[in-house]
Amino acid sequence: MRSEPSGAGPGRRKPLISGNWKMHHTHLEAIQVVQKLSYRLRPADYGAVDVSVHPPFTGLRSIQTLLDADRIPISLGAQNCHWEDQGAFTGEISAAMLAKLTVAYVIVGHSERRQLFAEDDAAVARKLGAVMRHSMTPILCVGETLEEREAGSAQTKVESQVEAALDGVSADQVGALVVAYEPIWAIGTGRTATAEDAQTMCAAVRSVVARVAGDGPAGAVRVQYGGSVNVTNIAELMAQPDVDGALVGGASLDPDTFARIVQYREDG
Numbered sequence: 001m002r003s004e005p006s007g008a009g010p011g012r013r014k015p016l017i018s019g020n021w022k023m024h025h026t027h028l029e030a031i032q033v034v035q036k037l038s039y040r041l042r043p044a045d046y047g048a049v050d051v052s053v054h055p056p057f058t059g060l061r062s063i064q065t066l067l068d069a070d071r072i073p074i075s076l077g078a079q080n081c082h083w084e085d086q087g088a089f090t091g092e093i094s095a096a097m098l099a100k101l102t103v104a105y106v107i108v109g110h111s112e113r114r115q116l117f118a119e120d121d122a123a124v125a126r127k128l129g130a131v132m133r134h135s136m137t138p139i140l141c142v143g144e145t146l147e148e149r150e151a152g153s154a155q156t157k158v159e160s161q162v163e164a165a166l167d168g169v170s171a172d173q174v175g176a177l178v179v180a181y182e183p184i185w186a187i188g189t190g191r192t193a194t195a196e197d198a199q200t201m202c203a204a205v206r207s208v209v210a211r212v213a214g215d216g217p218a219g220a221v222r223v224q225y226g227g228s229v230n231v232t233n234i235a236e237l238m239a240q241p242d243v244d245g246a247l248v249g250g251a252s253l254d255p256d257t258f259a260r261i262v263q264y265r266e267d268g
Contacts, residue, residue: 019252030059083126146185175217186227
């Protein structure tokens, strides 16, 4: 799988900060955003943190060309894919197509895909397999609803999602992927899990990985937090031992704001 090499030192996981633009920015706007972001990030930022941007499908080719031409060390990411390589699936995009655009990361199982487009654990697992089959890195999203959290079943829900997605995946592959814990009740609502809550759930994700794949992959897998991440809370979230990055939504649409999130060490 394509993944940025770790530069955080022996035994440490290099953080991954990913900007999920969702259905925002035309391809022309996307070019401007990435150009401005690249002006604000310095070599030291890329040395400390891996950065990926996930534009809509219409912007992928434009951003790929920009990143390659200007040698910008930002990874290209996609927001979704189909599990088949080709076929009569009107409106869908395959992992094979994304791989030809040198996409490095593909989000699978985002809560909006699960809730709004009825993707179940089986579909997410098939997509994760397709991404890995084409040597890209999945960002597997898991998370609970407010009702599930209030009922005390949040950890059970998240653990079951991780287990279902990783069923049949080799230990080496598990260690190379990314898992994003995104409490559904905190996405786009302005509400954020406390740093302690995020740590508890990210640690639970790592425990599941250890149970299904072993301690080695559990120590290697990167676990992001996603859910109303912003410049105010990023440093505290990243200070948690099991939080290895962030899946950033609305705050990634503005290059100035997203740059400050990537540079969280300075604000922290």
